Amino acid sequence: MGKNMKKIIPILLVGVLVLSGLGAGAVHNEQIKQQRTTLSFSNLSIQEKDDCITLNLDGTNSVLMKRNYYMVPTCIETFTFPFGTEIKSIQCTPKNIQIQTITKKLTGKYVPSEFLSYF
Numbered sequence: 066m067g068k069n070m071k072k073i074i075p076i077l078l079v080g081v082l083v084l085s086g087l088g089a090g091a092v093h094n095e096q097i098k099q100q101r102t103t104l105s106f107s108n109l110s111i112q113e114k115d116d117c118i119t120l121n122l123d124g125t126n127s128v129l130m131k132r133n134y135y136m137v138p139t140c141i142e143t144f145t146f147p148f149g150t151e152i153k154s155i156q157c158t159p160k161n162i163q164i165q166t167i168t169k170k171l172t173g174k175y176v177p178s179e180f181l182s183y184f
Contacts, residue, residue, distance in 0.1 A: 100144065102142060102144075104124065104140055104142070105124050106122050106123065106124040106125065106140070107122075107123050107124060108122070108123040109121070109122050109163075109165065110122075111165075111167065113169065114172070116169060116170065117169055117170050117171065117172045118167055118169045118170070118171060118172065119136070119171070119172045120136075120137065120138055120171065121138060122138040124140060125138040125139055125140045126140050126141060127139050127140065127141045135170070135171035135172060136171065136172055137171070
């Protein structure tokens, strides 16, 4: 029984090593997901007041402001991903762009210095 045991132990040891290696290889499971978002903007309205105009655009949720500069309607989207997510690329494809000429300056906005870190 001693000789048989000496032959079985190396075979069991090799079997355990092979099976543990298979498990380690199966752990790496890369999932590729793609997220798409479509933003639409329509109905640009221009309001005139004195020597300036204000732009309003349906589909926006914020206003781009810079200190002593004009205000422009904009849209900000925030996406939250699980920890460890790797973002490979971000792509923006504008479509159906329409150009409209304005004849006056855009409305300016004074932004206090304590808010400048946000813009």
